[in-house]
Amino acid sequence: MAALFSLLPFFCFIQLSLVFFLEASGAGFTVDLIHRDSPQSPFHSPSHSRLDRINNAVRRSLISSQIQAPISANLGSYLMKISIGSPPVTVLGIPDTGSDLTWTQCKPCVQCIDQDTPIFDHLKSGTYKPSVCDSPACKALGPDYFCHRDACVYTMSYYDSSKSIGELASDSFTFGSTSGQEVTIPNVTFGCGYQNAFASNRTASGIIGLGGGELSIIRQLDEHIQGKFSYCLVHALTDPNVTSKMNFGSNAIVSGRGVTTTPLIVKGNYYLTLEWVSVGDKIIQYEAINAETGQEGNIIIDSGTTLTSLPPKLYGELESALKEAIGSQGQTAPDPQGVLSLCYKNGGALKLPIIKFHFTNSSVDLQPSSTFIDVPGDLLCLAMIPSDGISTFGNLSQMNLLIGYDLVGKTVSFKAADCTK
16 A cells, blocks of 8 residues: 555654745746754754754654665655645645645544644635545545545555545645745645544644655646656755755756756656666675566655665675775764764765766766765764665755656756755
């Protein structure tokens, strides 16, 4: 059941929580991705340093490390601000690129999650329309629904014990704008949740489905964005007032010198095919096969997952290659939090090598600033981990890369960029 996989935590990943704001621009959309600790975020804490943000996220992720077979972004990795209904009611959802159905808490709520914004009351919306049980939208849920007096009741369950049960419906979705303008999309299918639970305390209203399935927001906006979206993530230690960007539609096309493109396999999640990893002249083949996608699609690419995870054999060979390349200039030390395997003392003085990820028809150079992170104790650690579960290309590895998805052309494009600009 796809929904059961869609919110699995990604091992011990650092969660970079962001708030989304949407801005209309021509035929496309542009989104500011604001770090959860930014002064613009409701979660801002003035006492936290930029290094604290990473270390706090590591501690939060330790709970996630107990979950095997991860599929998509950890709960709480992002917050997306949208409004639903007429008149519009603001909700804060957790975007999940591995989940399709968007749902929010609704009145009357039998079991509710604490949230900072008012719970959506569909009786006060003039554009709310329940979905009937034989509708295409209801059938698109697959096994995750049942019928009650011709109403379509969805049932979303997740491996971390999060859940939502409620009525499938459609309503107008309004996206706020930093310029003061608003973009309203009518008849968006979503879930009106009456019985909801997250595995840990959250203040979000629900889930925003950004996966590749029929009911995802990406698919439902296809008329406007033609299956295209892109993002450019600034470095994790960048001034939190500097925002990352996410683009949709014509704004999302990645072009120009230095662009490299690889096939995209969409099966609920976004998969790429990693053929080998290299450090200098040392090439390490990826031998694992993903049972879900066969020979193709052995690694998930996800902007909501932070650390990159690799099969233990490949990771072990990569770590050995890095140790050989760094040589005697660095002294290894254990990560005090016990999360990361390869750490060096006084890492600021090290000359670190570029790690190259070679996907099908596409080689991407990962700079040391996106593959090593600072941790307490004046240590510099490799931001990758071994895992027996599905491999993931995490967002630290994606920093300062403009990454464009084309769900129609079934490709992902990469281009080195200064994402602060």
